[in-house]
Amino acid sequence: MMTEHIPENWTAKPLKEITDFVIGGDWGEPTTSTNGNYKEVLCIRGSDFKHWNIHKGANALSRFVKSASFEKRKLIAGDIIIEISGGGPDQPVGRVILFDEEAAKKLGIEKVCSNFLRLLRLSDSVSKAYVFYYLQFLYITGEVVKYQGGSNNLRNLKYPAYSGIKIPLPPIEEQKQISDILDRAFQHIEVLKPKLDYFLERITKFRRTVVAYGISGKFIDDSFDANIIPITIGHINNNAPPGWKWTKLTTIAKLESGHTPRKSVDAYWDNGNIPWISLQDIRLAHGKIISETKLMTNEKGIANSSARILPKGTVCLSRDISVGFTTVMGREMATSQHFANWICGECIHNMYLLYAFMASRYSLIASSTGTTVGSIYMPALKDMYILLPPIDVQYSIAKKIEDLLKIAQDMENQYQSVKTKVDKIPLALLTKTFNGKLV
Template sequence: MEKKLPVAWVECEFKELTSFVIGGDWGKDPDGEYENETELVACIRGSEIKNWDKEKGSTSTIRKIKPTSLKKRALKTGDILIEISGGGPDQPVGRTIYIDEEAIAVNSDYEKVCTNFLRLIRFYEPLNSRFIEKYLTSFYLSGEVVKYQGGSNNLRNLKYKEFETITIPLPPLPEQQRIVAKLDSLFAHLEEVKSRLDKVPELLKQFRQSVLTQAVTGKLTEEWRKGKEFESFKAYNQRINQIRQSYYDDSLVNWKSDIAAWKENGEIGKRPVRPVKLKELPEVEKWEYDDYGDLPIEWGWTRFNDVTYKIGDIDHKMPKDFEGGIPYLSTGNLKSSEDIDFENAKTISREDYIALSRKIKPEKDDIIFPRYGTIGRNIYVSFDKEFLVSYSCAIVKNIKNEIDPKFVYYVSLSQLTKKEIQKYVVQTTQANIGISSIEKFLFPLAPIEEQAEIVRRIEGLFSKADAIESIYEQLKTQIDNLPQALLAKAFKGALAEQLPSDGDARELLEEINKLKEETKKKK
């Protein structure tokens, strides 16, 4: 059951309280020359609304309007502006801003007006216009405003004639003032809390990067390493090279077998792709890693190419859409390892899937390395599923029996790799990096036993960060919803005290009606 308003409150239509309503004036180019006299003004647009509380219209644009227009539209303290055109699919029209002394003082060399996408509203003197503006904000946040808008998805229009008939719960003036003061105090406190809370994501980002930096330099496992014996870096590195060579040799044997079968079948279909010969990259020289500091003596520097079977991309051909087919992901579908958007991905035919993946395809324990735009926002494939990623991504094939794939993945996310990216990235209209450059990246190789411990520690610390992030998200949602809850409470008469000495809002309405009559007589 809906709570009734306090006894001294009254409900009335919004239009009963307005003394002056006029549309804005966008004016003309400030650098133009015109026959009629014009004056420079600061014109407040809809784009100023979002950051109004902080910027107070400091980003408003300078225009020229006629003196007669300025005389009617010059803003003053206590005015309210309401958005009558704008909005979009996710943002209804009807947002409001309150013009206070601070807003008037901004760009003080110019008088202020609003654009024709806004409407200027003034109220009769016995009212607190900030109280009205806060109610309009509450009305907007409640979602009720959508009932009063029309237009297309890209441009919404407020049906003002209908909107001005909305009902306003009106308390006596002293209570209006107490409600405004109370809301201002609570909102100021909320802003302080939000300001502190807004630092959490960046702090967590820094924490995760710090963990990765400690991990790839050996500092994270410094104590764990003490007293343990490991295979030498030289021996481990040679063993990896032998495994890579064996992988290539086996691939070559399989290819020769595939070629023979292809010829036997009359060379139908695409010729099997010959495995790419292992690249012999130059050994890492000291000058290349001087800026990264020393590694533990059990570790050594190598290259990204030399800790993987291969790094490559699919054929550079854009396949056609095929409904219900195999997912074909672009970088836009790759949010994180835990958030791959298969649902909205393009799908392709099996024929295209087979043709495009002849050189390489993503499989479990591979790493997807975006090469365009979001370079280095890498994805670890932790699942078995048929899919492809576009050639805007490299696919990293891990030597998973000899090098922990997740160790390679975490190195690829570290600041060290980000610095390597900056060495080779090509800055054009869209930043990009070649596969041959990725292959050259420096890689700090730890003993296999230590890799597993590093992964365990990283994931333990990341799990704690994730838990904090989850709490942060819950708190943020609660705090984001608080203004609406406080406003709703205020306009039910449950936020500020009602005092017998306040009088009755009906008396206030009578006073407003007298002012209306006096105004009519003067006209």
């Protein structure tokens, strides 16, 4: 790749021709007896690749490897570590990191890489950092997929074929110059990414605070308790603001279950025109009005199952697997059996109920039962109580929450816009580099 049109003064050599030494890693043992045949080291794993330029192996695990194995596999500055096993559908193997002087000195403990990784030691005739960036370029562009095999859940790098990849090589001094420029650029990017992540965390926290404050009535009266849980199962919290009351949910909203038309019968899904909410939809729809779904059933699917077409405005609560996620139907829809659905009466505003479920989510998760998958079963759903203000206050609270959540969404849209631009920088830089246009 990229070697057909390299600048005139560049050459191209297979990776194996510029490699002095290659060896697989050693995962070692968690503990060992003190018989002198083992050495305590830090073992770098694939999970340590993320934000490598910031932590440089400080998150690696302490392990014990046999002394003879350590002598062969001890990492030294300039080594490249390649992921040769692991990955998945959305993350191919072939990720690379450069083990530099800072990583070698980190924590003052010697290091090896795990058996899912491979140590690659290059010849002194090339810049280690330059070759590392080219291997990273192969990964970012997806070219590395050509060199992997295995199942969806466990991918393996076909290293013999991978080692035949031709590396475009400018003169050594230019390699070093290019590496220095890329080092500075990627350091800035690595510093920026956690800041963006932190910004997203703050937006998430802002959303939770808005819902908790709003649904407690604290936007109306600052003396109200923002920590009160507005929906409970089987008991009532006596700490209610003046004029508010605890009400059994089934007395003010009709509870409906969902169902799944048989997936093996194509006739129940062909030309589907009835949106059907599944667990595949709920995370993206959480806290919002949903109008489109990934799957749609038809009248025959509804007629031959226990699924029901529910009216626009119905509040849906996922009651198992993804407990506590909630949405409101933006049109007539059906749902899977994983949802409890509430058709609101005149004295409860559906958006207020949505936000009350959101504010109570973690309490509902804690109340769910089941050994492997938590569930809120029908008896518990029928025994839910909600802290309810007068209907006009419900509308006022819901409107205030909605307005503030729109601000949060605007902030998230800005975050996504910036993140998209930042994510494009590495590929743009590396493409320019290996087209010979960076220097």
